[in-house]
Amino acid sequence: MASALINVPKKAKRGDVIEIKTLMSHIMETGYRHTAAGQVVPRDIITSFTCRFNGEEIFRADLFPAIAANPFVTFFTVATESGKFDFEWIGDNGFSETASAAISVE
């Protein structure tokens, strides 16, 4: 159901600064909306996003209801060696998704 879009260059030169773009499909329900009957729609958001490279954390974000639906986060990193990026999204109601992307550095 949930799906991630990851954009990582497949190849890079050692020392290059590369941009990583991530998008996770998620409703990001704020918890501040009401139904027509006046009931609050319970909060359902992604609260945490982490990116690890070869097991080492390189980027982390705490997300709040003010992040738009389908959270899109981009950041940068230095290509040091070939390896694998692991992405993890954690949220309300036991939401947990992972994705990964490989890069070869020459």
Added chain:
Amino acid sequence: MRKSEGSTRRRFLGLAGSAAAIGAIPVVGLRPAAATQETMASAIRTVVGTATVQTGKVKLDIPPLVENGNTVPMTVSVTSPMTADDYVKSIHVFNEKNPQPNVGNFYLGPRAGRGQISTRIRLADSQKIIAIARLSDGSFWSVSAEVVVTLAACTEELI
């Protein structure tokens, strides 16, 4: 009789005054309908502590006029060499009038290469956005931007 009334009033005002002073520190549990300058200030306090926040070094790219507050692209970039001993530790974004003062916290490291992040945010009203960067030397730098929103993100909308 009059005198005792006067002293009660004085005492009440005194108490109210000190309560207001303490009130600047967050009253947790009381969820406000909208974040205010005070809640934003206290949210910033919890991040920066007692450190002073200086203006500069941070750039906040956000459209000044937004048609749809449901998804507003935002980029925060920090001027930093991003070396092992001089880098951006984290970037924090706050708003004034959404139901919550926090927008997001982003933690970077020396190997990020560039102190920059982008995301898409929601804005419930025309308001001020503040981005604060924490550098590795412990200093805080900030920038703010005013955004006018024509269609607010749905906080009150019936669905």
